[in-house]
Amino acid sequence: MRYAMAIDTKKCVGCADCVVACQTENNVPHGYCRDWIVENVEGTYPSLDMKFQSERCNHCENAPCVRCCPTGASHIAEGGIVLVTHDDCIGCGACVEACPYDARYMHPEGYVDKCTFCIQRVDKGENPACVDVCPTYCLHFGDLDDPNSNVSKALKDRSWYVLAPEAGTEPQLYFLR
Amino acid sequence: MKTRRQFIKISAAGAGAAALGLHTLNVKGLNLFGEREDGQTPASDEEMTAISTYCEVCFWKCAGWTYVDKKGKIRKIIGNKDDPNSNGRLCPRGTGGIGMYYDEDRLKTPLIRETKKDGTQYFRKASWDEALKKIADKMKEVKEKYGPEAFGYFNHGTPGGHLEHLMRSYGSETNAEPAYAQCRGPRSVAYLATFGAYIGSPECTDIRDTRCMVLIGSHIGENMHNQQVQEMSMAIDQNATIITVDPRFSTPAAKSKYWLPIKPATDIALLMAWIHVLIYEDIYNKDFVKKYTFGFDQLKEHVKNMTPEWAYGITTIEPDLIRRTAREMAGYAPAVLIHPGRHVVWYGDDTQRERAMGILTALLGAWGKRGSLYLPEAKPIPKFPQPPYPEPKWMWKDLNEGRYPLATMGITTELMKACIPRFKRKHQVKALMSAGANLPISMPDKPLLKEVFDSVEFFAVIDTMPMEVTGYADVVLPEATYLERYDFLRSAQNRFPSVALRMPAVKPKYESKPAWWIVKQIGERLGLHDYFNYDDYSEVLDWQLKQIGTSLEEMKKIGVKHFPRETGALYLAENEDYQFNTNTGKVELYSTELEDKGFAPMPVYKEHPEPQQNFYRLIYGRAPMHTFSRTQNNHNLWDLMKQNTVWVNPTVANLWSLKNGEKVWLKNQDGVVTDFAVEVRVTERIRWDSVYMVHGFGHSDKKLKRAYGRGASDEKMITHYVSDPISGGAGMRGNFVTFLKENPKKDGKEDKA
Structure with missing residues (x-):
């Protein structure tokens, strides 16, 4: 099993619904976020191109945050979901620095927090909150090992890219062109 | 951390990138759910109760479920999967609607204005009884002295609907809502004149x-x-x-096959050139035109010289692109949607522009066909038993005194002028009430508004938040948010009729009360009990729901109920006979209604003023995470976007040596300066002759602690508006601004730019 997400940049309008849905679903405190939007504009007026990317933890196959964690709080759970056990986290921040995607933040209660792919929902066979709320249906989630999962189907006929491939992290967020 | 994220933005995307997410720097966070123990495990849906609502963060009114945990706290709001308006997916504002309930700056008690001996004024906390009595007494006094018609009102949204019920029971239809003259008015008038039908809301766009x-x-x-x-x-x-016509590289422009970066204020020329191409290249929908339309020959003659070459000189859109896009539309007709828009009050000839869009629609046969505009239907909701409303001696229409003969609703600026004696209007408005309308941020021409409040004897406001408008009130009534109240049934038009229930998920916070309760209390004090013949609004809802074959009990479980269509099919059948509700019974390419009233029966392009040197046209619009001026203080939505920026083309930024993120003040053509500085966003997404701002920011009421002073108000720069003589819409895109790099209030000097 290998959980992953595909983000359709052709459809995303950058509304940040994914951000606020994550905050209310996961009790992310005000002023922090587990996912965010990046707007990319290229060209000069009037020859322009623009796309939005809904970004979050890449749940890397080769996760630098897990490798550098001194207590084992950062770990890879079933399906490749990268998690932090809050009770084991000493808040040293090494993982925050190690992540090439800036996906982790220091929670005001003293531990590191990040996207969990809404594991509490995924465990019940549901989608992460951001996927289910998205008004443009641009987020696809599921098991890459299952050819019939939404994410497998989304990746099948489309060209995609990942972020910071040079970092060698084998990220599991796929951005559809 | 911040720099690292910025590094990613640049490396991934080139210099144009900008993050819209939050900063995860050492901002001290406030934990909304303070009692949370481990910070990780969210409440599971099964442990919560889901209570039906429909959203009031905007007018779309999506239905959803408010999730309340075992401690009685609202945790989240999720869309109702049976709701055609949302398909179970709320937008960021709906998802963040809980911030409206939790906002610590909410109005908490009724307030009454008092004046100290030295003349200074302040608000005193009052009991509900005192505040309600004060309003009822004033309503009695106005009725006796001037007649109930002299008590005017501004209404919007569901609280506005309750206020309207009170005022009509009392005998006044002297009302206006910004949703007409500041938004949709010209569209309503134009489509009514052309097709004999409204576009409605949600728009019947397929x-x-x-x-x-x-x-x-x-x-x-x-x-x-x-x-x-x-x-x-x-x-x-x-x-x-997708074909997008916009001087700005908007979000849909980026998703379009054709983006036409038009020179602002020239849209009618482009539309007429498209019409010319369809007719003179003989690619219009002949069957539709022959069977359903009136005035084709006149139109053909009218647009004879309106060639793409003619339009090029006006719009800056190349003739070849005009032809190609017209042919593309014709190729897909009738499955083409000329989107009628929504906020269409731009230049004062807006009814004519909307007419041109309607005519283009008709030439493509793109009405009542799959993929164009469908035939919407809503479920009629029976009125709860009450006596008929008294007939007012005069009403909003009479305030126009012959102006705007085709207006379909009250015009805000006319109601305002009727409040001010120096305009010497036949009918004088002496007192005002408002609900759900923050006039200082929705109305152009601030000095006029101030004169209104100086002129009227009394002004009462119903709102959930201490919006700017409350600062002018004599009495302020704190309304419960939509998550805390019963309300009207939502019966909105769509492809099929549906009804949605809004009910309280929790008790109202502080001393706030639902609008239905507020107006009933005032009504009872005026002896209007027969119009408010219930103790709780749930009785009205249950009665109404039973009339249409369901019940409050059932609706609490399902939230949204679908009903079969009763007005026929969603689309016109092939060659179906159809009578349009116009003078000729046809789609009027040539408008007999406009001609009768002395207006041009077919749209004509006319020039509009252009910016002077060093000034730029102010264009404004929306951000997906905010609604009007209503949401800037909502903590969840404030988190997503705290302030607006002024978009400046890099060429212009170079001229002015403006840097990204630099703070400037804006000054308009009338010398009016923004209250606050606004950050410059240097971006290729805007033309060099214009600047762009998201509407609704730059709040000036300090009681809105988060929103206060964040960004600048576009509306404050709109001191000039052009009234559309047909509809009464207030065209607001004819204002021009320049940049002040120093704080104009600090040194008191006027910038000579």
Whole structure:
């Protein structure tokens, strides 16, 4: 099993619904976020191109945050979901620095927090909150090992890219062109 | 951390990138759910109660479920899957609607204005009884002295609907809502004149099945009209062509096959050139035109010289591109959607521009066909038993005194002028009430508004928040948010009729009360009990629901109920006989109604003023995470976007040596300066002759602690407006601004720019 997400940049309008849905679903405190939007504009007026990317933890196959964690709080759970056990986290921040995607933040209660792919929902066979709320249906989630999962189907006929491939992290967020 | 994220932005995307997310720097966070123990495990849906609501963060009114945990706390709001307006997916504002309930700056008690001996004024906390009595007494006094018609009101949204019921029971129809003259008015008038039908809300736009969608300044995806945003996504999946006409590289422009970066204020020329191409290249829909329309020959003669070459000189859009896009539309007809837009009060000839869009629609046969405009239907809700409303001696229409003969609703600026004696209007308005309308941020011409409040004897406001408008009130009534109250049933038009229930998920916070309760209390004090013959609004809802074959009990479980269509099919059948509700019974390419009233029966392009040197046209619009001026203080939505920026083309930025993020003040053509500085956003997404701002920011009431002083108010720069003589819409895009790099209030010097 290998959980992953595909983000359709052709459809995303950058509304940040994914951000606020994550905050209310996961009790992310005000002023922090587990996912965010990046707007990319290229060209000069009037020859322009623009796309939005809904970004979050890449749940890397080769996760630098897990490798550098001194207590084992950062770990890879079933399906490749990268998690932090809050009770084991000493808040040293090494993982925050190690992540090439800036996906982790220091929670005001003293531990590191990040996207969990809404594991509490995924465990019940549901989608992460951001996927289910998205008004443009641009987020696809599921098991890459299952050819019939939404994410497998989304990746099948489309060209995609990942972020910071040079970092060698084998990220599991796929951005559809 | 911040720099690292910025590094990613640059490396991934080039210099144009900008993050819209939050900063995860050492901002001290406030934990909304303070009692949370481990910070990780969210409450499971099964442990919560889901209570039906429909959203009031905007007018789309999506139905959803408010999730309340075992401690009675609202945790989240999720869309109702049976709701056609949202398909179970709320937009960011709906998802963040809980911030409206939790906002610690909410109005908490009734307030009454008092004046100290030295003349200074302040608000005193009052009991409900005292505040309600004060309003009722004033209403009695106005009725006796001047007649009930002299008590005017501004209304919007569901609280506005309750206020309207009170005022009509009392005998006044002297009302106006900014939703008409500051928004949709010209569209209503134009489509009524052309097709004899309204576009309505949610718009009857068949985006889901369109092959080609044409957006004239509409920025779907930035305006978060939920169902439309969702359907645009479906249209993209279906490889539909999108043609976007906008001086700004908007979100849908980026998703368009054709983006036409038009010179502002020239849209009518482009539309007429498209009409010319369809007719003179003989690619219009002949069957539709022959069977259903009136005035084709006159139109053909009218647009004879309105060639793409003619339009090029006006719009800066190349003739070849005008022809190609017209042919593309014709190729997909009738599955083409000329989107009628929503906020269409731009230049004062807006009814004519909307008419041109209607005519283009008709030439493509793109009305009542799959992929164009469908025939909407709503479920009629029976009125709870009450006596008929008294007939007022005069009403909003009489305030126009012959102006704007085709206006379909009250015009805000006319109601305002009727309050001010120096305009010497036949009918004088002596007192005002408002609900759900923050006039200082929705109305152009601030000095006029101030004069209104100086002129009227009394002004009462119903609102959930200490919006700017409350600062002018004699009595302020704190309304419960939509999550804390019963309300009207939502019966909105769509492809099929549906009804949605809003009910309280929790008890009202502080001393706030639902609008239905507020107006009933005032009504009872006026002896109008027969109009408010219930103790709780749930009795009204249950009665109404039983009339249409369901009940409050059932609706509490399902939230949304669908009903079969009763007015016929969603689309016109092939060659179906159809009578349009116009003078000729046809779609009027040539408008007999406009001709009768002395207006041009077919649209004509006319020039509009252009910016002077060093000034730029102020264009404004929406951000997906905010609604009007209503949401800037909502903590969840403030988190997503705290302030607006002024978009400046890099060429202009170079001229002025403006840097990204630099703070400037704006000054308009009348010398009016913004209250606050606004950050410059240097971006290729805007033309060099214009600047752009998101509307609704720059709040000036300090009681809005988060929103106060964040960004600048576009509305304050709109001191000039051009009234559309046909509809009464207030065209607000004819204002020009320049930059002040020093704080104009600090040194008191006027900038000579």
